[in-house]
Amino acid sequence: MPRSLRVILAVLAAGLVAGVAGGLLSLLNHGIETLAMGRPYFRDPAGVASVPTWRRICVPVIGGLAAGLVWTRLRRRGQMVSVRQSVDAAHPQRLSPDTVVDALAQLIIVGSGTSLGRETAPRQITGYLGQVISERFGLGREGRRTIIATASAAGLAAVYNVPLAGALYALELILKPDLRTRRGWLEVLAAAAVSGLATVTAWMFNGNAATYWLPHRSALQPSWHDGLVLLIIAMACLVGGGLFGRCVTAAKVRPVPVRALWWSAPLGSALVAVIALVMPQVPGNGQIMVQAVLERPLLLSTLGLMAMAKLLGTSIALRTGATGGLLTPSLAVGACLGAAVAVASGHTTAGDVAVFSVAGAGCLLAVTQEAPLFALAFILELVKAPADLITAVCAAVWLTWAGHLGFTRVLALWRGRRAQPDG
Numbered sequence: 001m002p003r004s005l006r007v008i009l010a011v012l013a014a015g016l017v018a019g020v021a022g023g024l025l026s027l028l029n030h031g032i033e034t035l036a037m038g039r040p041y042f043r044d045p046a047g048v049a050s051v052p053t054w055r056r057i058c059v060p061v062i063g064g065l066a067a068g069l070v071w072t073r074l075r076r077r078g079q080m081v082s083v084r085q086s087v088d089a090a091h092p093q094r095l096s097p098d099t100v101v102d103a104l105a106q107l108i109i110v111g112s113g114t115s116l117g118r119e120t121a122p123r124q125i126t127g128y129l130g131q132v133i134s135e136r137f138g139l140g141r142e143g144r145r146t147i148i149a150t151a152s153a154a155g156l157a158a159v160y161n162v163p164l165a166g167a168l169y170a171l172e173l174i175l176k177p178d179l180r181t182r183r184g185w186l187e188v189l190a191a192a193a194v195s196g197l198a199t200v201t202a203w204m205f206n207g208n209a210a211t212y213w214l215p216h217r218s219a220l221q222p223s224w225h226d227g228l229v230l231l232i233i234a235m236a237c238l239v240g241g242g243l244f245g246r247c248v249t250a251a252k253v254r255p256v257p258v259r260a261l262w263w264s265a266p267l268g269s270a271l272v273a274v275i276a277l278v279m280p281q282v283p284g285n286g287q288i289m290v291q292a293v294l295e296r297p298l299l300l301s302t303l304g305l306m307a308m309a310k311l312l313g314t315s316i317a318l319r320t321g322a323t324g325g326l327l328t329p330s331l332a333v334g335a336c337l338g339a340a341v342a343v344a345s346g347h348t349t350a351g352d353v354a355v356f357s358v359a360g361a362g363c364l365l366a367v368t369q370e371a372p373l374f375a376l377a378f379i380l381e382l383v384k385a386p387a388d389l390i391t392a393v394c395a396a397v398w399l400t401w402a403g404h405l406g407f408t409r410v411l412a413l414w415r416g417r418r419a420q421p422d423g
Contacts, residue, residue: 003139010137014151015194017133018126019201022158025107025122026206029159032111033284036063045292047280048113056113056276060269060283063112064322068265070105071323074098075258083127083152087145087174095128095148106324113276113283114269115313117325119156126155126198142183149174150191154198160211161202165378166195172371210384212291214358217351222391225345230392233341233360234399238407240307240337241367241400244330247315248368256321268320272313279309285325286310286332290361293335294383297353300343307336326368331379334364358383359396372401 033040036059037051048056074080080102081093103121110118130151134144150170157166170191171177177184256264276282281289289310293303314329338360342353358379366375376397380390 006137006139007143010133010139010143010147011150011190011193012197013133013137014130014147015154015197016201017129018151018154018194019158019198021126021129022122022155022198023202023205025125025155026159026202029107029111029118032107036112042284042287043291045281045288045295047288047292048276048283049280053277056280057270057273060113060273061266063109064114064266064269065262067105067109068262068321070101071265071321072258072261074102074105075261083123083148084174086127086131087149089145092141092145095124095131097128099124099128102323109265109269109322110285110324112269113273114317114322114324115272115275115282115284115286115310115329116317116322117285117328119159119285119327120323120325122155122159123152124155126158127152146175146187146190147194150187150194151198153191154194157195158198158202159206160378160382161199161206161208162378162381163196163199165374165381166199167191168371168374168377170195172374173369211287211382212294214294214354214383214389215296215350217349217354226392227395229341229345229347229356230359230396231399232345233338233356234363234396234403236337236341237334237360237363237396238367238400238403240333241330241364241404244311244333244364244368247311248318248326251315251318256319261321264320265322268317268322271316271320275309275313275316279306281306282309282313286328286330289332290328290335290357293332293339293357294350294354296350297343297348298339300340303336303340303343307333307340310336327365327378330365330368331361331382334361336360337364355389355392358385358389359393362393362397363400366397366401367404370404372397 030040033042037048037055041048077098080098081095085093086095103124106121107118110116127148130148134147139147153166153170153174156169157163171188175187177187179185272282281292289306310329310332335357339353339357342356347353362375362379365379366372369375376394380393
């Protein structure tokens, strides 16, 4: 079989398989939520507020214990290979079937109430499936790298119904193609095809609805006041994103010993459950908190407490050894910051505050992931944004990214001068 035909078939297979896997994982997520709290609570802006207290405390501990035992067994076999390590251009490593088991443990601990994202799990599973497909079709080293990266990102696209964001995740964060070459453009085509096909395939399971719903509102009328609000949100998220990144780094700097994972993971889940007694939107990946902020204007103090509680809960989960994603926790903190600035500037209607919440979510995600194109596409596709919202969010994200680049440049110059010997 000609190589070009094998590549085309591998791309089609990767898209279909990632779509089916993503759709099934979405159903599994809902099943875990229902088993844990009696209903799929991720869709409720009130979070776990109506769940009995005993269940809010016991279930996260049980979920943490189950995940901790699984991770203890897996880590004793050796360090897990990540998707990025498997597509490393210089020293690629193989993903093992343990990758799938690790992902399922993540879904259990997040679904039972710890404060982490669940987007890493579908990326791991579909990345592993992409590796199987690339090897079956005998694509070689470069073809294997492309299929694993695009299939991994397509898992994200399928679960969240974000085809453009899925393609950009593969390109901006994993492959980073050289667009001056023919190969670079072939990688772009592969990412778009696999992500798009996976998303459409997953519609059989999830439908084509937005992940977050926006309140009814009138079209946004551009004004100097709103432009200033967007600028303040951009700067606030630049600072907030830096703080978020520092907290995550500090939480991961000293990994929990393998022998302690069986008790540290449930301990972390228990601590998050205690925080949730005060702030019931904290459990889970952040979807609850984002929807709560979008649904209606909240008090400035409430928004500040929600952002701090989510950051604290996520840091605790990471520090106690849990594994999971950071995309939706970033969105949650950013949405709170955006809404806080909007409320402080005098906006009182749900529709107006929602616009600035979405902008804040995109801005903070751009900083934490260092990927403005992906962040922009991700948040806009999650809400199926209308044209006026797209314009506002684009302006805010690019203001944030410009500030990020400027700050990074100044910091590099300052460090360079400090490193120079006197005289």
